[in-house]
Amino acid sequence: MEEKVLRFNNLPRPNTSPTGLPNHWVFGVCHVDLEPQGDLVIAVNPKSSFLKQAGPAQILKLGTAAEKAEATISCLLDAFIKADATNSPTFAPWTWSTLDSVTAQAVQDALKKHGVKSEICRVGVCTAEEIDILESPPLLTVFPGDISRCHNCRMSRESFFVPLKKCSKCNSAYYHSRGCQKDHWKDHKHDCRRLASGTYSPLEYYDIKASVDPNAPSPRKRNRVSISSTVVAYKRADTACGLPLHRLVFTGQDTPANMKLLFGQDVKKIKTDHEDARIQVLLDPPVGSPAHVFNLQWHDPSLTRAPRPATEAEENMIKEVRQIQAMIRNRVGVGKSPSTNDMKAIIVEAFGANWVDKLPVYQLATNTIDQGVPAGGHRY
Template sequence: MDEPPEALLPPIEELVSEFNDLPRPERRPDGSPNHWVFGTCRLYLDYDPTTDVIIAVNPQSNDVKMDGPGRMVSWETGSAQAEATVPYLLDAFLDDPRNIQNHPRPSAPWTWSTLDADKAQAVQDVLEKHGVRPEVCKVGVCSEEELEVLERVRGKVFQRLLDNAKKKPKPKSPVDPGNSTRCHGCGLKRQCFFTPLMMCSRCNKAHYHSRVCQLEHWTTHKRACAIHGALKHFYNRAAKDPDARALLKSLHLESYPVDQMLTLHLPLRRLVLAGQDTPENLELLFGPHYKQGVKKDHEDMRIECLLDPPPGSPSHAKYATTDAASLNASPRPATEAEQKMVKEVRDIQEQIRKRRAKGKPPSQEDMFAILWPITGRNWEAKYPVFVLARNTMVDPGVLADEFRGLSLSSA
């Protein structure tokens, strides 16, 4: 079968009758308290639609009871979820594993608890409604330690099911920044876990169900986290800090709606143009980790400003509406490395002038003819430099986007 069938359960009246007849010892045969923690979660294998299971664990012995699959998590209201869950919960305790050596005989729990107060009350109401004996109807709220045990067992059970079925999870699909419904590490939805998803404290954009998922995703998330973290710091600091506000005023950004900036290019460019892009000012506006978030953009902006694109160039047109006319452009002097980069761009511009026809963008042949002698087969590494050279020189009537769209399929 492509998907597992929903578990077929006896009528609820029959389940309740059998459950009420179970012995209810205070302690289990191994001496551990007869206390169980249970929760429902969504089970993801490589089939569709997804199904739900209920898992109950004895926190001391780590013994597990499980039942399903069935629809439990996806109901809209807590009462509907509880109504769907209780039959599977009772059936999990009724299941008699008599053919498994040394396994305890079925018994009702002495006490049990679940994830939170709302779920506990909803399950308790359903148990009482269907006539479960009163001493078992009381459902508590599990402790953080018990929740950790339940989540750990869930992970092991899930992996065991995958191994037994010889199936693998669906390939991970990227999770959009800010999406709080899925773990950005493993890609599973929050309904798959007992514990809530935790938010990345630096950027507030990524969510994880465990520290392991966060660490495994860090190499992918690191760059975006730093950028969002710098943007978050800019929103908070620029709106409240007097020194930051004074700096923004000197950059003619005091009346700009800071919280509406989607990127940091504008304040970064103003800092560079005014020669105020010092480490102290960068940290003031973008936070102590600004190097991780804006270093590359800052370096690129420095080179572009040092090239001083003339009127008529695509770069000049790009910033004509956002550069403050009253801001005196005086970037800090170029470092030795920046001087080398500027010279490289100027040399490429000179090559472009020699090869292209007036009023037309350089062709793909022009690009290869210029870059190949410099880099050989590694010409792609210099492609951004070529684009920068093209965008910071005058070429009336030709837009930067016309060259950015140049096909590289024949490379």
């Protein structure tokens, strides 16, 4: 526990997450009737519905609130120390709360006892809305090809004593037990038949086919993009290519040949996503910009920024964005956010009667300009 507390105390503790939302978490314990049986400690950010979990452990069977708190904080600290599947920067919560005052006090006492920083030992009590969120936490989205967790119960593979077994028909879904596979069939059968026939979305191709293509691993490996890191926190597999696209563009590996090799024949389906990723990287959003903060979740400091040269169309877009950014700075100053009135004045001045069609350009300009957005203690 001593080493765990030391690592937790050394985590940065921003008051907002890298995406700009309040760094507030609600946590609780729930029983999981699986093998091995035990309890999970779940922490949820109420604003983003982002989920952290650790366990299984024996908690709810313990006798006193103090004993339960001891077991709870061990898992709770683990949940924040361990990097999630997106490889986002890890950080300690700014504030946190739990279901009731008895648990809150017991956890607070246990944190103090083990030397957790005093400013983070205070544990609040959840609001009614937070209790609803905690008692019905969002399931992690799992897409075909994700080998990091059981596709039915969503528990990570590290939670089980035996390796996950894959669906023998499509080789793209993974389960820790026959029971989980049977329970998941009603949801999986459509994807199973489609994948078994060789029909893949670009992300599915990336995760399933490119991972075994002897020609494809090189750009995947260079860009440190694993299967699990591409699929977490997205709702649609055909639009979840943000991480691999960003890193391919960032390192200049997004050549037509590589794109086809990594995303398959239907790579044209992510053409707009690819174009957006290129503009974002070429604009090189500065610290303090919303885009910079958002991109932190995808950044790997070991990668060297070397995007391919901008096309003529991209140069024109960048020039237009820079002009808008200059107008924003002249009107509101550096490190400040333009108001709605500022937006109206700037776009009318810049675009005249054509301003409606140019709103996306203005949005891109504001997202990639320094607005003083805190980056949670991390830098690109």
